[in-house]
Amino acid sequence: MVAIVDYGVGNLFSLKSSFAQVGAEVTVTGDPAILHTADRIVLPGVGAFGDAAAKLWATDLNRVLIDEARQGKPLLGICLGMQLLFEKSYEYGEHPGLGLVPGAVRPIREVVPEDLKIPHIGWNGLHFPANREKSPIFRDIRENDCVYFVHSYYGADCGDCLTATAEYGAELTAAVQNGNIYGTQFHPEKSGSVGLSILKAFCEVTPS
Amino acid sequence: MITKRIIPCLDVKNGRVVKGVNFQDLSDVNSPVELAKYYSENGADELVFYDITASAEGRRLFTDILTQVAGTVFIPLTVGGGINTLDDFARVLSCGADKVSVNSGAIRNPDLVHTAAKRYGNQCVVLSVDIKRVDGMFRVFAKGGREDTGMEAIGWIRSCVSMGVGEVVVNSIDTDGVKDGFDLELLDAVCNAVSVPVIASGGAGSIADFVELFHTLPKVDAGLAASIFHFGEVTIPDLKNELDKNGIVVRK
Numbered sequence: 112m113v114a115i116v117d118y119g120v121g122n123l124f125s126l127k128s129s130f131a132q133v134g135a136e137v138t139v140t141g142d143p144a145i146l147h148t149a150d151r152i153v154l155p156g157v158g159a160f161g162d163a164a165a166k167l168w169a170t171d172l173n174r175v176l177i178d179e180a181r182q183g184k185p186l187l188g189i190c191l192g193m194q195l196l197f198e199k200s201y202e203y204g205e206h207p208g209l210g211l212v213p214g215a216v217r218p219i220r221e222v223v224p225e226d227l228k229i230p231h232i233g234w235n236g237l238h239f240p241a242n243r244e245k246s247p248i249f250r251d252i253r254e255n256d257c258v259y260f261v262h263s264y265y266g267a268d269c270g271d272c273l274t275a276t277a278e279y280g281a282e283l284t285a286a287v288q289n290g291n292i293y294g295t296q297f298h299p300e301k302s303g304s305v306g307l308s309i310l311k312a313f314c315e316v317t318p319s
Numbered sequence: 320m321i322t323k324r325i326i327p328c329l330d331v332k333n334g335r336v337v338k339g340v341n342f343q344d345l346s347d348v349n350s351p352v353e354l355a356k357y358y359s360e361n362g363a364d365e366l367v368f369y370d371i372t373a374s375a376e377g378r379r380l381f382t383d384i385l386t387q388v389a390g391t392v393f394i395p396l397t398v399g400g401g402i403n404t405l406d407d408f409a410r411v412l413s414c415g416a417d418k419v420s421v422n423s424g425a426i427r428n429p430d431l432v433h434t435a436a437k438r439y440g441n442q443c444v445v446l447s448v449d450i451k452r453v454d455g456m457f458r459v460f461a462k463g464g465r466e467d468t469g470m471e472a473i474g475w476i477r478s479c480v481s482m483g484v485g486e487v488v489v490n491s492i493d494t495d496g497v498k499d500g501f502d503l504e505l506l507d508a509v510c511n512a513v514s515v516p517v518i519a520s521g522g523a524g525s526i527a528d529f530v531e532l533f534h535t536l537p538k539v540d541a542g543l544a545a546s547i548f549h550f551g552e553v554t555i556p557d558l559k560n561e562l563d564k565n566g567i568v569v570r571k
Contacts, residue, residue, distance in 0.1 A: 124415040128390040158440055228514055230442055230485070233540065234322045234364055234570040257322060257570040259395060261442045278320055301395050301417065303359065 113314060114149035116176070116192075117141045118166045121157035126189070129300035133311040143175045151314065152179055156191030160200040160216060160264070163191055164208065173209060180211050183319040186292050187248075193287065193294030194266060202264050212289045214269035219262070222281040230263040235277040235297075237285055246274035246288045247316045248295075251308040258285070258295075258302040258309075265296065291319040322570045323533050323562065324364040324541035325555055326518065327548045329354060331400075332371050334380030352387045358548070359392045362555040364570055366392070367420065367488075367543060370400035371463075382414050389415020399447055403427065408435050412443070420445040420488065423461045425479060426468055436483025441515075446484040448476060450505060451492035457505060464492050472505075473512050480513045487513060488543060491521040498524025498547070501532045506539055516540040526553055526561045533567045 113135045115123055123139050130137040130153075138145065146152055154176065156163050167173045180186045188196045197208045200216035208216070219229055236255035239245055260277065266284040275286035277297070287294040293313060299306035330337045335349045355366055368388070370381040378401065389396060398411040399420030408419050419439075425432050425446060436444045449464040450457050450472045457472035476487055489509050491502030501522045510517050519532055520543040529542050547553045559569045 122412050122415070124386075124413070125389050125393070125417075128415070129393050132391075132393065228516060228540075231321070232442060232486070232516055233324055236320065236322075300393055303394050306393060 112149050113137045113151050113153060114146050115139045115153045115155060116146065116172065118163075118170060118172055120163050120166060120191070121155060123155060126153070126155055126300045129307060129310055130314070133307050133314060135310075135314045141170060141172065143172070146172075146175055146179060149184075150318075151185040151187070151316075152176065154186065154188040154192035154195060156189070156195060158191065160191065160194055160202040160208075161204065161206045163195060164200075164206050167195065167209075177209055177211065180209075180292050183291050185313065185316050185318055186211070187313050188292075188294040189300070190262065190296060190298055193296055194264060196287070196289075196292060196294050197266055197269070200264065211292045212266070212269055212272050212287050212294060214266055214272070214287075216264050217267045219265050219279075219283065222265075222283070224280045227280045230261055231277075231279045231283065232261045234258065234302075235260055235279065235285075237275045237277060238282070239275055240273060243271070243274070246286065246293070248288075248293055248309050248312045249275065249286070250312050252305060256305045258297040258299065258305055260285075260297045262296055266294070291316075320568045322364070322568050323539075324518075325362070325529075325558060325569070326365045326367055326397075326541055326543040327358050327363050327555070328367040328369065328520070328543050328545045330369050330371050330545070331381055331384065333374075333377040334384050337371065351384045352391060355388045355392045358555070359394050362559055362571070363394065364541070365395040365397065367397045367399065369420075370398070372401070382410060385411060385414040385416060397445055399445070404431070405434055405438065408439060408443075412439065418443050418445045418486070420447045422447040422449065423463075426459065426461050426470075429479070429482065432479050432484055433482040436485070441483050441485035444484050445486045445488060446476065446479045447488040447490065448472060449490045449492055450502075457508065460492060464490075464495075473508055476509055477512050480515055484515065486516045486518065486540075488518040488520055494522030495520075497522055500524065500528040501542070503532070503535055506532075506536055510536060510538040518543050520544070523547055523553075526558050529558055530562060530565050530567070533562065534565065
């Protein structure tokens, strides 16, 4: 069973429907007991990092997520959910993250030229680093397949955990992986058949 | 590289798509769910649904339909029509819409843009503006283009963006329905005034009109059209092939 973490951030209807579409049994929950019994966990998120982190911390779900991830359960952070996996964020101040992926979340503007619009919004092609094996969630995805992005901040300095980038005046982090912990900056649930393939592959990765 | 978006727009009344469409492979050409699936499978980058229903019963049907669409189609969905309050935002977002388009509602109550952007984020708030030239000036029209508000359009768009609008759909009343190309003069003026994505609407009659749009105005992010797609005059795969041949980056 796939458990989508409900912590009062954003609407989860499309995300839930997209997992159902690829044949997964899926539930939306904020209950630590259900998260514990789930085979895999999805951490969604929209809005500001600080607000979302405050909600996770207030319900102690930060500890639950860290515990489950450390035990090897596959975890997928999407959009702001991916950013929350990082050590910290510089969105409106400085906020600690879950620390499950190395690096920090920084404004796109620091690396993207002035003439490009922010947020980075729309369909952009994925690029896979040549020097590492393709992350299992991308097993059915080809170089330059397009996915849907909406973001103004990006995950920086994630080193070897970087699994995909998108070109927007700079190579922006599109996806990360640290063992059983995965993150996508883009929205697979809004990325058509390419996105659904990624969710399906996540449903089939083996726990570590 | 970020791609130019192609967006079909569906008008829905009492739960049905109006201006019947012309696809032979659809069993029900007025079903919003079937059409949405068709477009999504044929390369549409995003879908816009306008609810043109006036009754409460029709509105309820629309949200039912929207829920069905969001449960079967996994590309971004924008919803407009009858968005006047924060409750209207909540109503369509809870059905699975990603963005909400405001038009007359923002003219009546400009604070709506600000409060919605604060609650749901700028990326969620789309401003749709109907614009017509009057006495040599771009003027904002309300109520589906029937009423001249007297407001100057570029200034109006700029002020809405400063209040938190994340994207602007520019509908030119002057070129709408003429099928002789987008209103490049108006779109250029809007692109020079704001730094959020601009979506061109009104006037597309052929593939060449889209090529001209993106060539002449590289700052335009997307092209929106209704009848030329619905009647099969232009198919999205053909359109994207031609854009690609002309060096315009699209998702294929």
